[in-house]
Amino acid sequence: MTREKTFLWYLNHADGTVPWQPEYRVPPSLDHLRGVAAEIDRLGYYGVLCTAREPIALVSATRALRFLIPEYPGVKPPALMAEQAQVFDHYSDGRLIINQVNGADPVLARYGRFEGKDERYRVSAEYWATVRAMYGDDTAAVDGDYFRAGPQYKPAIAGPRQHRLPIWGTGASPAGLAHAAEVLDVYLSFLAQPDALAKTFDAARAAAAAAGRDLPCGVLASVIVRDTDDxxxxxxxxxxxxxxxxxxxxxxxxxxxxxxxxxxxxxxxxxxxxxxxxxxxxxxxxxxxxxxxxxxGLASGLTTWTSxxxxxxxAGKGSGNYLIGSPRTVAATIERLSEQVGADHWILSGWPLAAEARRFAEQVIPLLSRELAPR
Structure with a gap:
C-alpha cells in the first residue's frame, strides 16, 4: 500500500539558478519572495520551510500554505514567542508550524546563549512547554529551571488558535531523541544513506513509543527533475x-x-x-x-539550507543531498524511500525555487498515486 505523504517546499532569500554563487543569484526582495510563496501555494504544497526574515509579510500572498518557521529555543522570551505565534496564526488563519532548531555553539553565542548541546535540549523542552501554555492563554506565572516570568496580565490576542502549537525538529543523540519524544510533533532528518536514515527514524519512533506517543517523520532533501535522467x-x-x-x-x-x-x-x-x-x-x-x-538517483550536492x-x-550531516532524475525516477525513489525509512513528510528545495517547485508539483506528485514499476 502506498504511504500517504505531504510535500513542503523551501523559501529563502537566496534564489537563482546557482544561488550559492552571487553572480547567479536573483537580487533579494520582498516582492520576489511573495511571488514565490504565491506560486508554491497555487501549486498545492502543504507548506514551506521559510527561512526568510519576515515570514508574516508573506501570509497575505497565500491562502492555504503553512509556514514552517525556524526558531532557536530561548533566544526570545517565552511570552514574546507565544505572542508572535498568536499574531501569526491570527493573520494566517492558523497556518504556523515551528521548526525547533537546536543550533550550534557559534550561532547561539551570537544571541547570548551558551548552554552545551545536551543542556540545550533541556532548555528547549522547558521553553516549548512554557510557550505552548502561554500560546493557549495560560496566565500563570512561570518559575522553571531556565525561565521565569510574571503572570500574563494582558488581553488575549483575538483570532484563530490551534489546539496545540505544532513543533517539528531534529535531534539524533540520546538527549535529542528524548527531547523529540517529549516535544516534537514531526521528527525531521536530512536525506542520508537509506539504511542510516531508517535507523535514525526507528530510534525516534521508539523513543516516542516509550513515552506513549506516535511520531511521524520527515525528510529534507533537494531535487532536480528533468524530462530524462540524463x-x-x-x-x-x-x-x-x-x-x-x-x-x-x-x-x-x-x-x-x-x-x-x-x-x-x-x-x-x-x-x-x-x-x-x-x-x-x-x-x-x-x-x-x-x-x-x-x-x-541520490547525490551529495550544494544547497542554501543553511550557511x-x-x-x-x-561531515555525515546530509544537508546537501539530492534526488535526481526524470519524473518517473524521482517519484519511484521517493516511493521506495518512504516505505523503507517510514517517511510521512518531504521538505524539498531546488533552484530557481518557483521553477523547480513547479516541475516537481506538475510532473512528480501526480505519479505518486500511480503504479511506478518500470515500463
Missing part, C-alpha cells in the same frame, strides 16, 4: 561547473571548524567516496558525479 544529471553538473571550488573549500574549512570537526586539512572519513570529496576540495577542485552519487553546513556531505 538531462537531470546534466543540470546537476551544470551547476557544479559554475561553482567556485576555492570558495567551497574555504566554506568547508570554516564550517567544519565551527562544528568542532577540525579543518578541511584535518578531517578524514572511513567512507572512500566521502574521502574522495574531501581530497578534491583540498586539491582545489570540486568533486564530480562519481564522488557525489551515493545511490541510484553553517559544510559544502557537500563531508
Amino acid at each position: 538531462e537531470a544529471w546534466a543540470h546537476f553538473e551544470w551547476q557544479l561547473a559554475r561553482t567556485d571550488p576555492v570558495e567551497m573549500a574555504r566554506l568547508a574549512d570554516r564550517n567544519l571548524r565551527s562544528f568542532g570537526f577540525g579543518g578541511l586539512d584535518e578531517i578524514t572519513s572511513d567512507d572512500p567516496q566521502v574521502q574522495a570529496r574531501i581530497d578534491a576540495l583540498r586539491a582545489g577542485r570540486l568533486p564530480g558525479r562519481a564522488e557525489l552519487e551515493f545511490a541510484p 553553517g553546513e559544510p559544502p557537500f556531505d563531508i
